[in-house]
Amino acid sequence: QSVLTQPPSVSGAPGQRVTISCTGSNSNIGAGSDVHWYQQFPGTAPKLLIYGNNNRPSGVPDRFSGSKSGNSASLAITGLQAEDEADYFCLSFDSNMSGWGVFGGGTKLTVL
Amino acid sequence: QAQLVQSGAEVKKPGASVKVSCKASGYSFTSYAIHWMRQAPGQGLEWMGWINPANGNTKFSQNLQGRVTFTRDTSATTAYMELTRLMSDDTAVYYCARYDYVWGCYRPWGQGTLITVSS
Numbered sequence: 459q460s461v462l463t464q465p466p467s468v469s470g471a472p473g474q475r476v477t478i479s480c481t482g483s484n485s486n487i488g489a490g491s492d493v494h495w496y497q498q499f500p501g502t503a504p505k506l507l508i509y510g511n512n513n514r515p516s517g518v519p520d521r522f523s524g525s526k527s528g529n530s531a532s533l534a535i536t537g538l539q540a541e542d543e544a545d546y547f548c549l550s551f552d553s554n555m556s557g558w559g560v561f562g563g564g565t566k567l568t569v570l
Numbered sequence: 571q572a573q574l575v576q577s578g579a580e581v582k583k584p585g586a587s588v589k590v591s592c593k594a595s596g597y598s599f600t601s602y603a604i605h606w607m608r609q610a611p612g613q614g615l616e617w618m619g620w621i622n623p624a625n626g627n628t629k630f631s632q633n634l635q636g637r638v639t640f641t642r643d644t645s646a647t648t649a650y651m652e653l654t655r656l657m658s659d660d661t662a663v664y665y666c667a668r669y670d671y672v673w674g675c676y677r678p679w680g681q682g683t684l685i686t687v688s689s
Contacts, residue, residue, distance in 0.1 A: 459614070492674050494674075502681060503680060506675065515677075
């Protein structure tokens with residue numbers, strides 16, 4: 459039921475690269491709205507990983523990167539580490555929602 | 571740095587009301603809107619609305635209009651979300667977040683408040 463669509467789960471072995479997709483529509487991502495990515499551990503506040511499609515806040519490792527094309531965006535994590543096991547969700551803004559936040563349903567990353 | 575700290579978990583009966591607080595620190599409280607979101611078990615995040623702490627203006631999701639109220643106390647740098655006529659479907663973790671108009675996203679977020687509605 460989320461406005462943005464993410465896969466429920468992805469997995470990878472330590473050292474591997476994984477990507478998480480976030481698909482929207484012509485009223486949000488496709489309309490040019492930026493995509494932001496968050497990491498969340500159980501019981502804690504979401505942490506900003508990527509803002510403005512492909513920018514990393516200070517302190518976020520360069521193993522995390524973002525991209526956007528058309529109606530979709532992706533989060534890539536390279537050199538996977540055990541500590542990356544968490545939930546990840548995307549955020550964008552939608553003209554049909556008076557311009558306010560719409561979210562992906564979240565993706566659980568499992569490090570094998 | 572900017573931080574938001576929310577009040578603790580609560581259990582409520584159907585038909586009751588709940589008020590969640592969101593204490594801001596580390597920045598000018600009246601310079602940034604506070605948005606409220608919630609996440610039901612196993613579901614994605616749902617945007618609920620926002621308040622402008624500078625003047626108290628608010629906007630709500632149509633899904634919640636009539637049941638939700640946002641207020642703020644500027645002297646206490648605290649925002650509040652009150653939800654009335656609670657139903658079991660309102661069981662969720664409720665989050666406040668600052669809208670960073672420079673980066674165009676929500677940061678930081680509060681730690682979340684679990685509201686359980688059960689008879």
